[in-house]
């Protein structure tokens with residue numbers, strides 16, 4: 078893969094399945110993407126497209142019915158899938174941290190914040206309890222918890238949702254990881270609180286030269302926080318490019334449709350563009366290109382799996398008709414759009 | 419600031435409202451907060467969930483209601499559809515006083531005209547009932563004059579109106595996607611041909627591609643049936659897209675209200691400005707100036723004295739901590755509850771969406 082920068086994380090052909098009563102869920106169906114050292118990367122897609130399963134697969138924290146079937150998860154060159162549990166524990170504690178959508182579920186309600194922070198810190202950074210507490214307070218201050226020195230002795234319920242999420246960021250970053258995986262970290266928060274939390278994530282990402290894997294379905298959040306984007310659909314990556322390209326020159330039909338369907342704050346759109354049909358279920362996913370039942374450009378060949386093509390340096394697209402889309406889109410603009418409105 | 423003769427928002431509403439369908443006046447809904455001891459429980463305060471709210475919704479129009487979590491949006495919605503009692507204020511649907519009903523008949527007449535759609539399409543439909551029965555239920559209560567066959571026909575027609583198929587009538591809710599379930603909820607709300615639908619976060623739980631089709635549907639239905647909406651959402655782009663008027667709520671009170679384009683393009687209240695500057699814009703070329711609000715929404719039990727936004731406001735002065743500002747007309751039709759409203763504020767310039775020579779890249783931080 079032609080990328081500038083050193084890959085920190087390189088996921089290759091990852092297949093993860095869930096074994097359920099109603100059948101096998103092909104949650105990840107050959108997912109490949111990478112994140113460079115110190116690079117903030119966005120993972121976007123609608124619900125059920127495999128974003129969270131990708132994160133769980135990287136850290137090997139899948140629920141019991143989930144299994145990684147094949148593929149590689151290279152972190153700094155090591156294939157994590159070959160690591161044993163002890164080695165993985167070290168990776169999870171020290172090198173890759175994760176924060177989740179709902180901060181309450183990741184905090185123990187009956188333990189003081191201090192006690193939930195210092196164990197991991199003293200273990201992985203090899204310091205005593207006193208020093209660990211100091212580090213924890215520093216981190217809480219860094220994420221903007223006022224009076225951190227005393228509030229570290231509070232319980233989770235004594236904080237608001239936005240503060241809890243900041244506490245989790247503090248805990249995740251206290252170990253100085255090289256990669257932070259944030260799974261919908263602001264989805265449960267109000268816009269003003271979301272802005273606070275994103276501001277903190279952005280600042281710390283730069284300060285610590287952190288690799289960031291930001292999972293979200295909010296395209297605005299991606300545009301403001303990341304430098305590169307991988308677009309997921311139906312358990313696969315359908316397009317990868319730098320953030321500007323994704324928003325200004327999206328190529329894959331799904332990426333384009335997704336961008337068109339969001340109401341814009343800037344220009345008033347009369348009617349929103351919609352994508353017909355629904356997000357595919359992954360028990361019996363559509364054959365070939367998983368977008369074909371909803372794609373306006375689909376032809377017979379789309380019932381086979383499209384290759385991933387690098388159409389420009391660093392811009393990858395998984396579509397059979399990648400070279401004709403531009404032409405078709407222009408024709409569509411000319412002949413169809415005017416009749417629509 | 420406290421002249422008795424001042425022209426108030428209530429005066430304005432009386433004068434300006436054309437064909438008001440719903441009139442809400444100084445509505446207050448407080449929840450008691452109790453402390454339980456071994457022997458008894460006593461009231462130690464109140465959550466002022468809705469604390470003196472007034473507005474009109476004209477026939478066939480949409481009022482968007484925006485505000486952070488816990489600011490009282492759902493309480494207001496539930497109170498309007500009369501699922502909750504309230505302390506004071508009044509509510510009128512055209513000429514009918516709906517603050518209390520003198521007979522069951524009166525209440526039924528009201529329920530026929532005002533319907534509600536909830537946020538969570540998963541939780542709001544009875545999983546053990548067929549879609550046919552779910553949509554038909556309001557008819558069973560209100561239209562005893564119709565035969566089974568007539569009701570069935572109406573349901574099928576409505577399913578098509580909301581973009582579903584006739585055969586969907588004989589399925590159960592779990593067989594549908596989130597967007598389809600929201601369509602079922604909308605069909606149910608439509609079946610009595612109401613005049614007003616209260617939509618509490620109707621698209622918040624949906625994927626963007628699905629959200630777009632529901633928003634289009636709501637607009638089509640409004641055109642087709644002349645419906646009025648109270649549209650509650652926290653996504654400001656969605657509210658801007660769908661509303662004629664918008665009300666910005668903070669801790670139980672309306673901070674700013676006016677025509678959508680006016681309020682969103684030239685906000686006057688510092689809270690509106692802060693909200694608008696917090697929206698993430700899906701355009702990486704925009705280097706946004708931002709007002710990042712410090713702190714959280716205070717608890718509605720212990721409201722700060724003076725302006726309830728003062729602890730987080732970037733403009734607060736001494737008077738703000740003492741005197742509570744009432745809604746005042748800042749521009750024709752735009753009312754703002756602030757001692758120092760912004761004038762001539764241009765959102766698009768501020769957040770860098772319009773080319774501007776004085777483009778600021780600095781981040782303005784509110785003091786805490």
Ligand SMILES: Nc1ncnc2c1ncn2[C@@H]1O[C@H](COP(=O)(O)OP(=O)(O)OP(=O)(O)O)[C@@H](O)[C@H]1O
Nearest residue numbers: 449465467485486487488489490491492493494718
């Ligand atoms: N039954 C109740 N008893 C006591 N307090 C309540 C009750 N219902 C709501 N409240 C309180 O009233 C306030 C307003 O709540 P409401 O549900 O109306 O907020 P909202 O604006 O709809 O928020 P969200 O965006 O989270 O849906 C909150 O402080 C809430 O905790």
Ligand SMILES: Nc1ncnc2c1ncn2[C@@H]1O[C@H](COP(=O)(O)OP(=O)(O)O)[C@@H](O)[C@H]1O
Nearest residue numbers: 095102104123124125126127128129130140359
């Ligand atoms: N524990 C599980 N058991 C069965 N299927 C699962 C489980 N977790 C996730 N899936 C399925 O895997 C797919 C991807 O899910 P997920 O990664 O959670 O989506 P998202 O992109 O919204 O994070 C979905 O089809 C989902 O239903």
Ligand code: SF4
Nearest residue numbers: 366369372379396397
């Ligand atoms: S491969 Fe075919 S169906 Fe898939 S996105 Fe491309 S044109 Fe559409």
Ligand code: SF4
Nearest residue numbers: 725728731738756757
């Ligand atoms: S009254 Fe004062 S504190 Fe309240 S919004 Fe206006 S300037 Fe800010």
Ligand SMILES: [Mg+2]
Nearest residue numbers: 128129130260
């Ligand atoms: Mg997820």
Ligand SMILES: [Mg+2]
Nearest residue numbers: 491492493618
């Ligand atoms: Mg609510």
